[in-house]
Amino acid sequence: MLNAALKALALSIGIIVTVQAASAQTAFPNLRNANNPTLQKQLEKRIKRMNLDTAVQDGNLAIALVDVTDPQHPLLAQVNGDAMMYAASLPKIAILLAMFERIHEGKLKLNDENRQLMTDMIRHSSNTAATTLINKVGRNYINTVLRSPKYRLYDTKYNGGLWVGKEYAQGVAYQRDPLHNLSHGATAVQVARFYYLMETGQLVSPQLSREMKAIMGDPAIHHKFVKGLETTHPNAQIYRKSGTWRNWHADSAIVEHDGRTYIAVALAQSPKGGDWLKNLINELDGIILQQPLRTASLARGGAAE
Secondary structure: OHHHHHHHHHHHHHHHHHHHHHHHHOOOOOHHHOEOHHHHHHHHHHHHHOOOHHHHHOOOEEEEEEEOOOOOOOEEEEEOOOOOEEOOOOOHHHHHHHHHHHHHHOOOOOOHHHHHHHHHHHHOOOHHHHHHHHHHHOHHHHHHHHHOOOOOOEEHHHOEEOEEOOOOOOOOOOOOOOOOOOOEEEOHHHHHHHHHHHHOOOOOOHHHHHHHHHHHEOOOOOOOHHHHHHHHOOOOEEEEEEEEEOOEEEEEEEEEEOOEEEEEEEEEEOOOHHHHHHHHHHHHHHHHHHOOOOOOOOOOOOOOO
């Protein structure tokens, strides 16, 4: 009788653990399933009001906006979300991810030197720091992480995504992306997925996701999204990475203020792209502020989508 009771107890514990594990795996949705018609309509209306609808139609502007005030129920709107564009320094966030994967593996340390290099790369967009970190993690490792089933941040099914195939220095690319032959590329939705995974603790681990987010805070370059928000919401918390090269302009961020949290990503090809993004962020911010205030339903954490 005792053995039977112990077996029954073990079985019940096993069922509970299995259920809990399954719940953890489904705690956060796939961001691609979070399209929201109301948010989409408002985004398209703002784009038209800014006279940027032609830029969208011509493929010169891509945007993703995600309300993650309730991270378990994100709301997504996008235009040209899977259009891959040259993104300059924005894909340095992929180097950041690769670094933390190496740290998690125990092959690199989260020491003062590496933390400073990552901070310089993200906040100051240091090309020297980025190139040093590329060689620390291994050139091919970065895109292996991005293409892995764990993240799928570069996915041929969705026209690519984040890609780093060249040092941020003079020289030739060592691994251009297979679809578009870009050395440093991104799509708006895949960048938004990166931020969503980070915000919900799904990049590497909840603890290391928080470490990454901290490094992305307090941006030192005050242009594009940062410059736009400084005029309207100077107290907003911004966790951000941008990129600029010639006529290519990119920005991406998690923005927090007035009880709201959202992800904004924009990629542009135009001499006016920097001004587009500076003005666009306030339009995106206005869309989020119009949404009913939603309370976060789940603490940060969970498994990869």
